[in-house]
Amino acid sequence: MQIKLEEPNEKQMLFLKDKHKHVGFGGARGGGKSWAIRFKAVVLCLNHSGIKVMIVRKSYPELTENHIKPLKSMLFVGTPGSPAKYNDSKKEMTFLNGSSILFRYCDTEKDVDRYQGTEVDVLFLDEATQLSESQIKKIIACVRGVNEFPKRIYYTCNPSGQGMGYIKRIFIDRKYELGEYPDDYSFIQSLVTDNKALMKSNPDYIRQLEALPPKLRDAWLNGRWDVFEGAYFEEFRATPDPIECESAGITVEQALDEHRWTHVIKPFEIPVEWKIYRSYDWGYGKPFSCAWWAVDYEGCAYRILELYGCTSTPNEGVKWSNKEQFDRIQQIEREHRWLKEKKVRGVADPSIWDGSHGISAAEEADKHQLWFEPGINDRIPGWMQVRERLKFDENGKAMMYFFENCKAIIRTMPLMMFDEHIPEDLDSDLEDHAVDECRYFCMSRPLAPRIIKNKVKPEIDPLDQFNQNERFDRAIYRRT
Ligand SMILES: Nc1ncnc2c1ncn2[C@@H]1O[C@H](COP(=O)(O)OP(=O)(O)O)[C@@H](O)[C@H]1O
Ligand SMILES: [Mg+2]
Numbered sequence: 001m002q003i004k005l006e007e008p009n010e011k012q013m014l015f016l017k018d019k020h021k022h023v024g025f026g027g028a029r030g031g032g033k034s035w036a037i038r039f040k041a042v043v044l045c046l047n048h049s050g051i052k053v054m055i056v057r058k059s060y061p062e063l064t065e066n067h068i069k070p071l072k073s074m075l076f077v078g079t080p081g082s083p084a085k086y087n088d089s090k091k092e093m094t095f096l097n098g099s100s101i102l103f104r105y106c107d108t109e110k111d112v113d114r115y116q117g118t119e120v121d122v123l124f125l126d127e128a129t130q131l132s133e134s135q136i137k138k139i140i141a142c143v144r145g146v147n148e149f150p151k152r153i154y155y156t157c158n159p160s161g162q163g164m165g166y167i168k169r170i171f172i173d174r175k176y177e178l179g180e181y182p183d184d185y186s187f188i189q190s191l192v193t194d195n196k197a198l199m200k201s202n203p204d205y206i207r208q209l210e211a212l213p214p215k216l217r218d219a220w221l222n223g224r225w226d227v228f229e230g231a232y233f234e235e236f237r238a239t240p241d242p243i244e245c246e247s248a249g250i251t252v253e254q255a256l257d258e259h260r261w262t263h264v265i266k267p268f269e270i271p272v273e274w275k276i277y278r279s280y281d282w283g284y285g286k287p288f289s290c291a292w293w294a295v296d297y298e299g300c301a302y303r304i305l306e307l308y309g310c311t312s313t314p315n316e317g318v319k320w321s322n323k324e325q326f327d328r329i330q331q332i333e334r335e336h337r338w339l340k341e342k343k344v345r346g347v348a349d350p351s352i353w354d355g356s357h358g359i360s361a362a363e364e365a366d367k368h369q370l371w372f373e374p375g376i377n378d379r380i381p382g383w384m385q386v387r388e389r390l391k392f393d394e395n396g397k398a399m400m401y402f403f404e405n406c407k408a409i410i411r412t413m414p415l416m417m418f419d420e421h422i423p424e425d426l427d428s429d430l431e432d433h434a435v436d437e438c439r440y441f442c443m444s445r446p447l448a449p450r451i452i453k454n455k456v457k458p459e460i461d462p463l464d465q466f467n468q469n470e471r472f473d474r475a476i477y478r479r480t
Pocket of ligand 1: 006007008009012026028029032033035195198
């Protein structure tokens with residue numbers, strides 16, 4: 001049987017030919033990393049009898065989708081004449097010449113124990129930054145043996161995940177510790193733009209990367225490793241951005257009235273037809289946060305009211321028991337003119353169904369006839385949804401606003417910082433209760449990413465009569 005392999009691109013070729021002991025590849029999304037691993041693993045196995053290769057990915061579903069399935073189809077496994085067989089219980093692909101590829105995952109620290117006793121010649125860590133430094137080091141210990149095959153470790157990576165600090169140190173910063181030899185390490189950067197096959201087959205993929213918030217875009221599209229520091233919600237504005245107002249030719253007051261270039265706005269009366277939602281984050285010994293949202297016909301969300309308080313002995317304010325929280329929430333929904341007689345749909349922190357601290361908060365809520373559905377707790381996709389709603393379109397309009405009476409979110413959102421260990425997550429040691437509950441709400445009504453057109457900056461031409469008149473009109477308007 002003839003196996004026809006696709007052609008590697010230029011960067012993939014560098015990766016395939018690299019002879020260092022530790023080879024890093026990628027550094028961004030969609031750069032053809034998993035493809036390069038599959039190609040290299042197959043070429044090694046077909047050309048060297050008896051070689052042992054292992055491909056590791058964090059989770060089993062990712063391992064299946066990125067490696068097991070594509071390799072089975074690439075090698076026609078299961079059809080007569082195929083050079084390889086696959087044993088599902090051993091998660092091992094064996095070749096007629098005695099070579100083999102082991103497929104392994106490593107979701108938790110405990111999973112590493114299963115690697116003890118495994119010996120391989122070549123190891124591929126696909127998306128190595130998703131593994132922790134200690135997991136990486138323990139798995140690498142499997143690369144040993146007395147045969148003549150060179151021992152190599154290939155890491156594909158992008159700036160994200162808990163192992164980012166380690167991978168950045170060895171491949172990007174090239175700062176080495178005792179026992180690490182600089183000459184053993186090489187890194188080949190590959191961006192989505194280097195993956196010609198993907199650019200051709202799925203040109204939308206790059207547009208999705210371009211639509212990311214600036215820091216994530218810099219990391220995942222441009223392969224920058226140094227962007228995850230400072231404020232997490234860089235797009236959040238408590239007042240209209242004066243520079244944007246100036247370039248849009250409006251005053252800050254106008255922008256505030258028109259809900260442009262700001263997320264904090266003055267309260268207005270909620271039309272009766274708008275739907276109302278409630279989001280809730282429970283805190284055991286930490287603050288709880290409850291918010292009410294009104295959603296307009298276009299799906300834009302307005303945080304109209306909130307209740308925020310402490311659940312343990314507080315340094316400030318009152319301590320709230322579960323019962324007191326739900327008494328108050330119930331009272332607000334019964335009495336507030338925006339909420340009474342409305343059906344309020346609730347979404348909550350999934351931990352409220354946890355009864356290990358006594359009667360669960362969900363049970364207490366039930367007693368108060370306050371219903372919740374469990375929030376989807378996928379943090380990174382959740383933050384992407386929050387940021388998607390915060391994003392301004394070319395006219396300065398967002399998909400989420402906060403009434404100025406919602407003090408907790410306005411105070412805490414700008415304080416959120418990137419997590420040191422999981423770079424695209426936020427640091428959960430901070431006061432994140434209001435943003436957490438905001439995340440559950442956003443995840444319950446997800447938006448497709450909006451591609452914002454680049455603003456065309458008007459050129460100011462002193463002889464342009466139209467612009468001059470417009471400015472003149474506005475000057476009169478302001479004075480009256
Ligand atoms: N040299 C190539 N020839 C054909 N298709 C390729 C090539 N390199 C990558 N691809 C395809 O491009 C897409 C993205 O590549 P992948 O390896 O999954 O990227 P990454 O792992 O870096 O996110 C996949 O569909 C893959 O099959
Ligand atoms: Mg991949």
